Amino acid sequence: MHVLLIEDDLIEVMKLKRTVSKLHLKHTIVEAKNGEEALSLLRSGEKLPDIILLDLNMPRMNGIEFLNILKSDELLQYLPTVILTTSENRADLLKCYQAGIAGYVIKPLKYEDYEFKLNAVLQYWEVNQLVKG
Ligand SMILES: [Mg+2]
Numbered sequence: 001m002h003v004l005l006i007e008d009d010l011i012e013v014m015k016l017k018r019t020v021s022k023l024h025l026k027h028t029i030v031e032a033k034n035g036e037e038a039l040s041l042l043r044s045g046e047k048l049p050d051i052i053l054l055d056l057n058m059p060r061m062n063g064i065e066f067l068n069i070l071k072s073d074e075l076l077q078y079l080p081t082v083i084l085t086t087s088e089n090r091a092d093l094l095k096c097y098q099a100g101i102a103g104y105v106i107k108p109l110k111y112e113d114y115e116f117k118l119n120a121v122l123q124y125w126e127v128n129q130l131v132k133g
Helices: 010-022 035-042 063-071 090-099 111-126
Strands: 002-006 028-032 051-054 081-085 103-106
Touching: 002 035, 010 028, 010 111, 028 035, 035 063, 051 063, 063 081, 063 090, 090 103, 103 111
Parallel strands: 002 028, 002 051, 051 081, 081 103
Antiparallel strands: none
């Protein structure tokens, strides 16, 4: 799959890439540092990702702002978007589900738990029928 990772923390970006390569998964990871960068990437005419992994706390345009724009876009609204965050804030959780997310995953502190969760998310989306195009 083509995965768009929207995350401002470089350590988190490296962690995801490391996990994908460690699990020998053949996914391509494209990165964006915030919602603004992600939107310009999605609107650049390049091939759209299969899924989006989205952080919530980011400068410039945060995850929820990005999500609301995405879900009101005629074309981009079909991109399954999974929140990947440390925020257990219930208000965030509600806003995200209301906006139409495809999942909400709290990043565990232990690396093994992180790897397990990420693997589960990627495997699940890999067997799903996606809208595409
Ligand atoms: Mg962040």
